[in-house]
Amino acid sequence: MFDSTASNLTSQQSWANLMQDHDAIRLLETTVLPPYLNSCRWFAGKARQQAYFRVQFAHEIPYRADAETSDQAFLVIVEVGYADGETESYLLPLSFVERAQPEIPPKGILTTALFDQKPGRIVDAIYDERFRRALYFNLVHQETLTQQSGQLRFHRGRGLAADDIDAEVSSRVLPVDSSNSALVFGISSQGEKYFLKLYRKLFQETNPEVELVSFLTEKSNFDHIPAYAGSVVWEQETGADVTLGMMQRMVENRHDSWNQTGDDLNDFLYAVPNRLFSVKEEVFERVELLGRRTGQMHLALYNSDPDEAAFAPEPFSDEYREFIIQRFENLLERRYNLLIDNYVKLDPLAQRLAWVFMEAKEMIDEFVDDFRNRPLESLRIRIHGDYHLGQVLVTGKDFIIIDFEGEPESSIAERKIKHSPLKDVAGMIRSYHYAVSAKLFGSTETAGIEPDHLQRVSERWFKLIRDTYLDAYLETIGSPHPLFKNNSEVNFLLLVYLLEKAVYELGYEISYRPAWVKIPLKGIMDVIREIEKIRIADPTRDSELPLLQVGLLQSKKE
The missing domain is CATH 3.30.200 (Phosphorylase Kinase; domain 1)
Incomplete structure (x- = not known):
């Protein structure tokens, strides 16, 4: 924990003139800010080699005249430099609190200080x-x-x-x-x-x-x-x-939809050891409602007003396709390498899934080429961007959607890129898959059940929920609608985003939760099987690629 008594900042200036005292600012930058920011949950640079902390700007926020003292806060913009990579900027509002003023929690105190002979503490002004x-x-x-x-x-x-x-x-x-x-x-x-x-x-x-x-x-x-x-x-x-x-x-809420779905899965979980399959009707009603709310959100974001260019729908341009393809191919290469390096650490089911995934590389490459060249008349719009069960609050019998910041690891420019709304849909579908898989594979009630059986049971639940959600979503959007040319394009684009999402998830699980690697791998496998169905059903396709090695998915006991 940060020790706020480790340093004391003294200035002959008043707090309002802090920025004129260069010695005080230098002490703040070299002695106070480094340990304090490294103690904060919101500081993302802890793992990087830090080179310097600099007070880049300090905006003044005067306190109201009727406050206890006629004082002010500073909205400080702290620039953090690193040995490698780009600098980062952080917002740190600062206030000077005299000792006679209300108590501040320890995590909000940067240092004790003396300004114009007045003792007190420099604190994060939010407190x-x-x-x-x-x-x-x-x-x-x-x-x-x-x-x-x-x-x-x-x-x-x-x-x-x-x-x-x-x-x-x-x-x-x-x-x-x-x-x-x-x-x-x-x-x-x-x-x-x-x-x-x-x-x-x-x-x-x-x-x-x-x-x-x-x-x-x-x-x-x-x-x-x-x-x-x-x-x-x-x-x-x-x-x-x-x-x-x-x-x-x-908004008043009980919890998010991830926890709600976990509660819904409890009855299902307790029935599995008795070889019973039980899903309450109210579960389907909730999933259906979320599908409708998702569709309504996308209809609201679909805007053809020429004065709202930032929200105007756009076509699937060559530039957009190449952006998605380049990002996906880079991601795919890193995931293949991770699987190879960590293969022996995986459990038998995950190993079989990983093997089929790597054997299907040429089929995935062909699918990527299809995305590059296929005529697409569906449209792209601004979307939520990081849509999953944890971003949906449960309020009584309805839902509130929160946190529209987008993918945390993407740049701001990338978060503003327009996508098919099916990217959000894919995120929610993957979240449902995680919910059931995590529940069945991580519970003591199912600890003695064969992984292959749990896989089959979880897939049955997931497919029912997925279809319920997707049907309600598409019914809400309506057909025809400019967002989606036809069902063929809907199915194709959904596969694109489902594959991208599952491959993205794979990296995190390999690095941090190896026991969960089977979850994104199964998601990848589902997409690959659908890709193969498209290939087989297309009489014009001239491809000599072999069929999926699905026999590798069977355990030796079977």
């Missing part, structure tokens, strides 16, 4: 109520604060009720450790109503989550998201906008 109050005030009044470098612009969204603009608010820090920080605001007599997410790792572009959530709130009737209530944007002099935070309406 200072004055800062939280200033954020809310500036946002609801749509303030613009001029800075030495650009300006901070506070936007108010449709999700913020007019009656709450001048309301008295309470606030707290949501006690979760994640890649961002969340502040909760309550309105007197109404309880907690809004949460504001501060983005810690910053990018030189508008965050895709803000774009998507604000678009869905302001431009559509899709209300199964936490409504957009506002955002904080740093408008740089260069013209580039950096998103610092977003506020949304709070």
